[in-house]
Amino acid sequence: xxxxxxxxxxxxxxxxxxxxxxxxxxxxxxxxxxxxxxxxxxxxxxxxxxxxxxxxxxxxxxxxxxxxxxxxxxxxxxxxxxxxxxxxxxxxxxxxxxxxxxxxxxxxxxxxxxxxxxxxxxxxxxxxxxxxxxxxxxxxxxxxxxxxxxxxxxxx
Amino acid sequence: xxxxxxxxxxxxxxxxxxxxxxxxxxxxxxxxxxxxxxxxxxxxxxxxxxxxxxxxxxxxxxxxxxxxxxxxxxxxxxxxxxxxxxxxxxxxxxxxxxxxxxxxxxxxxxxxxxxxxxxxxxxxxxxxxxxxxxxxxxxxxxxxxxxxxxxxxxxxxxxxxxxxxxxxxxxxxxxxxxxxxxxxxxxxxxxxxxxxxxxxxxxxxxxxxxxxxxxxxxxxxxxxxxxxxxxxxxxxxxxxxxxxxxxxxxxxxxxxxxxxxxxxxxxxxxxxxxxxxxxxxxxxxxxxxxxxxxxxxxxxxxxx
Numbered sequence: 001x002x003x004x005x006x007x008x009x010x011x012x013x014x015x016x017x018x019x020x021x022x023x024x025x026x027x028x029x030x031x032x033x034x035x036x037x038x039x040x041x042x043x044x045x046x047x048x049x050x051x052x053x054x055x056x057x058x059x060x061x062x063x064x065x066x067x068x069x070x071x072x073x074x075x076x077x078x079x080x081x082x083x084x085x086x087x088x089x090x091x092x093x094x095x096x097x098x099x100x101x102x103x104x105x106x107x108x109x110x111x112x113x114x115x116x117x118x119x120x121x122x123x124x125x126x127x128x129x130x131x132x133x134x135x136x137x138x139x140x141x142x143x144x145x146x147x148x149x150x151x152x153x154x155x156x
Numbered sequence: 157x158x159x160x161x162x163x164x165x166x167x168x169x170x171x172x173x174x175x176x177x178x179x180x181x182x183x184x185x186x187x188x189x190x191x192x193x194x195x196x197x198x199x200x201x202x203x204x205x206x207x208x209x210x211x212x213x214x215x216x217x218x219x220x221x222x223x224x225x226x227x228x229x230x231x232x233x234x235x236x237x238x239x240x241x242x243x244x245x246x247x248x249x250x251x252x253x254x255x256x257x258x259x260x261x262x263x264x265x266x267x268x269x270x271x272x273x274x275x276x277x278x279x280x281x282x283x284x285x286x287x288x289x290x291x292x293x294x295x296x297x298x299x300x301x302x303x304x305x306x307x308x309x310x311x312x313x314x315x316x317x318x319x320x321x322x323x324x325x326x327x328x329x330x331x332x333x334x335x336x337x338x339x340x341x342x343x344x345x346x347x348x349x350x351x352x353x354x355x356x357x358x359x360x361x362x363x364x365x366x367x368x369x370x371x372x373x374x375x376x377x378x379x380x381x382x383x384x385x386x387x388x389x390x391x392x393x394x395x396x397x398x399x400x401x402x403x404x405x406x407x408x409x410x411x412x413x414x415x416x417x418x419x420x421x422x423x424x425x426x427x428x429x430x431x432x433x434x435x436x437x438x439x440x441x442x443x444x445x446x447x448x449x450x451x452x453x454x455x456x457x458x459x460x
Contacts, residue, residue, distance in 0.1 A: 061325070067350070
């Protein structure tokens with residue numbers, strides 16, 4: 001995995017973070033993990049990019065009424081994963097991104113997927129059927145690719 | 157530094173022991189939740205900690221060794237009692253004025269700014285405010301004393317969900333801003349899960365479990381498997397609580413680490429703080445005291 005170096009990390013065009021956290025109290029997932037997963041999700045979708053600031057601990061705490069240590073734990077976890085870096089006195093910033101495509105590309109892929117979903121719907125597949133088909137196709141694809149290039153690392 | 161430390165602490169009212177042989181060490185920098193059934197001694201322990209009651213036996217110190225109730229200790233602790241008592245006929249402004257004059261340290265600017273943020277008019281009498289506003293006013297008066305330790309007795313009991321959220325947001329922000337340590341008692345386990353990172357469970361006047369929440373959760377798990385085999389594991393493992401049906405049984409087990417193998421035919425699940433607390437409350441004889449070595453009272457007995 002490559003670590004994109006955010007050389008322009010210190011640029012501060014507005015202090016606000018591009019994302020805001022929410023909590024699902026019924027999910028059973030520990031709070032800090034929900035924060036970690038939301039950052040990872042935002043990195044994958046492209047809402048967050050290298051150099052972006054994560055929400056300030058104080059703001060998260062005031063918004064969600066959770067223990068500051070929980071937010072710090074989540075940010076520490078992201079630092080360990082190499083995705084974020086803390087700058088003392090400034091906040092925590094995105095250091096590496098998880099998105100493999102740009103936002104316009106993602107939008108195109110999304111709309112072609114929607115077209116496919118409409119086709120599947122017309123063919124009479126329900127949601128569970130679609131998920132099952134997609135999962136199975138993804139597995140086949142992964143197997144083929146794994147066989148083709150043995151040395152490429154498979155990042156989940 | 158320990159914000160609260162007690163050794164053999166006891167309090168007797170007449171012939172009844174409200175608190176017995178309570179030995180604790182709550183480290184600074186935590187939100188410590190004090191839980192337990194009604195009559196377990198929570199309010200007594202809080203009153204002893206803030207100096208509103210005198211002990212019958214043992215010792216209790218606060219903020220790194222100061223005797224509870226001493227002037228230095230009082231300066232560093234702020235306490236909001238149950239039902240956030242305020243003088244109902246006195247306006248917010250006068251309550252501010254009064255509190256400033258009754259305390260050696262009081263940050264009036266903070267208090268006024270805070271009430272402004274909350275849209276609480278200074279001229280309004282406390283009795284005319286909503287429950288949420290009264291709770292916020294009492295909390296603001298407490299925080300404006302700039303305490304190192306904030307003690308809250310059932311702070312959320314009377315509040316609606318929105319007021320609870322706003323109240324806890326104020327407390328959590330104070331922690332983020334000033335590093336205040338918090339000790340609070342509550343029955344609302346689901347809400348504690350979000351804020352507490354240290355747990356003290358009282359039962360029948362004594363400490364049943366105490367420790368950092370992460371440590372407590374890491375050394376407990378639920379094993380689910382065939383009821384017929386449950387008896388064998390109850391003998392062998394450190395089982396805190398059992399729920400058994402005709403075919404299936406759930407055992408809440410205390411482990412000494414996360415690496416212990418799961419018996420074949422059984423599934424292991426992590427526990428939530430609420431589940432853990434309820435299990436111990438149902439089984440007052442079970443005890444587990446991980447966490448800092450100084451908090452450990454005695455080795456755990458294996459239950460049958």
